[in-house]
Amino acid sequence: MYRCFFNKGKLPSFQFLRWTIFIPIVIYFSFVFVNYSKRLPLKSLPLEETLRNIDNSVDDKIIKTLSPAAGISVKRNPKKSYRNIGVPDQRDEKLIEEVEKLEDNQEPKDLLSEIFRRADTDGNNLLDIRELAKWIHVKIKEHVDRAMTDNIGLFTAIDNNPRNGEISWNEYHAHFLKSHGFSEEYINSHNKRHPELSRVLKESIMRDRARWAEAARNDPERLALDEFLAFTHPESSHRALLQMVEDLFEKFDRDGDEQLTEDEFAGLPTDGIGLDLGDDQEKPVPGSEDRRKEFKHLIDKNKDGKADRAELLMYIDPRNPRHAIQEAQHLIALSDANGDGDLSLPEILNKMDLFLDSKMVDTEKSFHDEF
Numbered sequence: 402m403y404r405c406f407f408n409k410g411k412l413p414s415f416q417f418l419r420w421t422i423f424i425p426i427v428i429y430f431s432f433v434f435v436n437y438s439k440r441l442p443l444k445s446l447p448l449e450e451t452l453r454n455i456d457n458s459v460d461d462k463i464i465k466t467l468s469p470a471a472g473i474s475v476k477r478n479p480k481k482s483y484r485n486i487g488v489p490d491q492r493d494e495k496l497i498e499e500v501e502k503l504e505d506n507q508e509p510k511d512l513l514s515e516i517f518r519r520a521d522t523d524g525n526n527l528l529d530i531r532e533l534a535k536w537i538h539v540k541i542k543e544h545v546d547r548a549m550t551d552n553i554g555l556f557t558a559i560d561n562n563p564r565n566g567e568i569s570w571n572e573y574h575a576h577f578l579k580s581h582g583f584s585e586e587y588i589n590s591h592n593k594r595h596p597e598l599s600r601v602l603k604e605s606i607m608r609d610r611a612r613w614a615e616a617a618r619n620d621p622e623r624l625a626l627d628e629f630l631a632f633t634h635p636e637s638s639h640r641a642l643l644q645m646v647e648d649l650f651e652k653f654d655r656d657g658d659e660q661l662t663e664d665e666f667a668g669l670p671t672d673g674i675g676l677d678l679g680d681d682q683e684k685p686v687p688g689s690e691d692r693r694k695e696f697k698h699l700i701d702k703n704k705d706g707k708a709d710r711a712e713l714l715m716y717i718d719p720r721n722p723r724h725a726i727q728e729a730q731h732l733i734a735l736s737d738a739n740g741d742g743d744l745s746l747p748e749i750l751n752k753m754d755l756f757l758d759s760k761m762v763d764t765e766k767s768f769h770d771e772f
Contacts, residue, residue: 509757510750517746527743530729537760538725544764545719548634556629567623570613636719636768646713660707667692699723728760
């Protein structure tokens with residue numbers, strides 16, 4: 402924008418305002434947003450709306466439903482209230498931020514000791530399943546939210562050749578090489594087979610290429626903003642979660658009525674929803690009775706005996722507290738040496754590698770290994 406001044410007997414003069422430099426930036430982000438909106442499938446919108454209404458309460462009912470499968474006894478502490486164990490507050494998030502600042506600088510033993518101290522909210526030097534699940538749930542939510550926020554900045558930084566609201570594979574590959582210390586000369590004129598690269602980097606490029614192909618729904622060589630999130634953080638992407646739901650329906654909706662029954666859900670694999678879909682549906686699935694309990698208490702919200710896409714989407718969403726509870730159960734089952742259902746610091750330090758790679762500490766790595 403500019404101001405125009407008229408002086409008697411002279412030609413008009415123009416004075417440009419400083420804020421005009423922001424106009425190209427506003428136009429670019431508007432273009433990215435419009436392009437992003439156009440690519441969203443219309444049928445996904447009602448389902449994505451349900452993500453904002455997920456019930457984040459991790460109460461006794463959910464823990465009772467999930468705990469027997471892991472062989473964990475749930476102890477009650479009458480002095481504490483756990484009705485809103487899954488609802489993080491600002492104090493919880495501040496504790497997470499403080500610990501994350503220490504992760505890159507502390508020795509593993511000191512890091513686990515610090516996390517233990519902060520997660521032990523009643524100060525009895527033991528972590529019960531509620532305390533551990535609450536800590537993990539806050540870590541998961543913080544990771545998902547941060548991934549969605551950081552995705553925009555990373556997308557903008559990579560989208561530069563040309564800056565058109567999409568990222569090509571060549572743009573991403575150049576960013577990958579630059580982030581690993583390669584020169585501009587090498588980036589602009591390298592052999593595509595990368596004979597100079599180590600085996601580890603070559604395998605990383607191959608994995609990226611495979612994930613890229615999975616995320617690209619419109620153009621195999623380019624990703625829009627939402628597709629790029631599915632590429633970098635599928636656990637944080639509505640599009641990726643919706644695709645998992647579609648895959649489940651395609652695989653297990655035997656009568657094709659666009660809903661999963663309890664029997665159909667009981668046939669899902671026990672080691673991951675949507676991540677390992679076996680072909681042998683006639684073979685009895687271990688843990689099917691536990692699946693039925695989960696279906697009745699955690700999925701079928703309207704109690705009609707069937708699960709639609711919205712209900713299943715809420716169930717697989719990483720922010721659903723049941724993921725934190727199941728992770729806590731897994732850690733306790735593998736580390737509770739004395740069988741009291743709680744974890745002491747020595748028990749955690751005795752399984753140091755297990756905890757360092759878990760969602761209790763390294764949430765991002767844990768998710769990416771699963772997806």
